[in-house]
Amino acid sequence: MSGTTERPEVTPEEVERVFKKLDQEAESAGYHLNPDKEFTLGLIEGMLVNERRYGYWACPCRLASGKKSEDLDIICPCDYRDADLSEYGACFCALYVSQEVVDGRRKARRIPERRPAEKLSGASEAPAESPGARPFEGKPAAQDAARAEAPGGSATPDPTDLRYPVWRCKVCGYLCARDGPPEVCPICKARKERFERFL
Amino acid sequence: MTFQHVEGTDKGRIVLYSLSTCMWCRMAKNLLRDLGIGYEYIDVDSLQAEEKDAVKKEIKKWNPDGSYPTIIINDKECVSGFDEAEIREKIK
Numbered sequence: 001m002s003g004t005t006e007r008p009e010v011t012p013e014e015v016e017r018v019f020k021k022l023d024q025e026a027e028s029a030g031y032h033l034n035p036d037k038e039f040t041l042g043l044i045e046g047m048l049v050n051e052r053r054y055g056y057w058a059c060p061c062r063l064a065s066g067k068k069s070e071d072l073d074i075i076c077p078c079d080y081r082d083a084d085l086s087e088y089g090a091c092f093c094a095l096y097v098s099q100e101v102v103d104g105r106r107k108a109r110r111i112p113e114r115r116p117a118e119k120l121s122g123a124s125e126a127p128a129e130s131p132g133a134r135p136f137e138g139k140p141a142a143q144d145a146a147r148a149e150a151p152g153g154s155a156t157p158d159p160t161d162l163r164y165p166v167w168r169c170k171v172c173g174y175l176c177a178r179d180g181p182p183e184v185c186p187i188c189k190a191r192k193e194r195f196e197r198f199l
Numbered sequence: 200m201t202f203q204h205v206e207g208t209d210k211g212r213i214v215l216y217s218l219s220t221c222m223w224c225r226m227a228k229n230l231l232r233d234l235g236i237g238y239e240y241i242d243v244d245s246l247q248a249e250e251k252d253a254v255k256k257e258i259k260k261w262n263p264d265g266s267y268p269t270i271i272i273n274d275k276e277c278v279s280g281f282d283e284a285e286i287r288e289k290i291k
Contacts, residue, residue: 039222046220053244060220061267063243063255093222110223110280113264120265 010048018044030184031085032102034094043095047076061093062115073119080114086180087111098183168198200241200250207237210290211273215240216258218267223281227268230283236290243267 019041023033034040046060058064059074073079081091089098090108092115100106113120164177172188181195202214205228215231217224219242231238243254255265261277262269270278270286278285 042222042225043220046218046222049220061218061223063218063251063265063267110282113266117263 010045010052014048015041015045018048026096029186030182030189031096032099034090034097034108035102040095043093059093060095070119073115078115082178082182084111084114085183162199165197166199167195170194170196200254202239202241204239205232205237207231207235210236212271213238213273213290214271216254216267216269216271217242218244220244221267224268226283227270227281227286230281230286231290234287234290 019033019037022044026033034043043060047057050056050058050060050064054064054066054068054071056068056071057076058071059076059078062074064071064074068075077096078091081096084091085096085098088108088111089101089106090096090111092111092113094108097108098106101108162177164179166175166177167181168175169181169185169188169190171190171194172185174185174187175198176182181192183192184190185194213231213236215224215227215238217227217240224242228240241254243251243258246254258269259265261271262279264279266280268278268281270289272278272289276289278289
């Protein structure tokens with residue numbers, strides 16, 4: 001009904017094929033697709049429609065500008081996925097969910113938009129380093145405290161200059177710079193609690 | 200602006216701004232359908248650029264996040280995002 005005539009057809013076979021690939025990739029990296037398969041297939045179909053329209057996998061639940069340079073942060077998986085997974089157990093569109101949601105201990109529901117306002121309005125002149133553009137909004141006080149305890153001493157670089165804390169998987173040594181460790185180590189699958197603050 | 204009309208019980212003017220690709224929007228449409236409520240909607244992603252900008256501005260007046268779905272009830276109230284309980288509560 002609402003479809004435009006020029007939209008090329010996305011077939012159920014294509015959606016299923018992409019689902020299998022994404023599911024495999026997600027599971028192998030410690031992520032999970034939404035177990036509500038009908039919902040997930042619908043989102044994947046939406047992404048494929050967006051791929052036809054724009055040339056990239058713009059988030060199906062956000063309005064893309066159609067200019068890739070302005071939409072980079074909402075190309076799936078978006079810049080906000082992991083922060084939303086940590087805080088709400090699901091990403092904005094709920095294609096990706098946490099283990100808690102998979103297990104049925106938590107429900108994926110609507111969550112606030114984490115994307116900064118200047119990006120929402122499609123202003124291309126928004127400075128990339130503006131505070132709002134930081135994908136993870138941490139708790140500065142807690143971060144400072146954690147930094148003070150972090151090993152490192154006086155050797156350069158000064159860890160307190162880092163934009164993100166660095167977390168180390170104690171099992172395999174995987175390092176990542178983000179406000180908190182991932183739910184599961186993407187390399188060795190060790191769980192969150194096996195990470196330590198490294199820098 | 201071309202709204203799509205969906206027939207149903209008259210509960211006042213119910214306007215749904217949606218994206219054709221969004222599952223939460225689809226859930227909102229399905230809920231309104233299941234409740235048998237008449238409403239109108241626009242799939243904003245299917246609009247041409249100028250129209251899109253005008254609609255985005257209108258949505259922002261109600262929902263500063265500009266997120267979808269946005270449902271505006273009788274030009275008085277707004278439900279931002281899909282929340283079944285809130286939709287049921289506000290459209291009575």
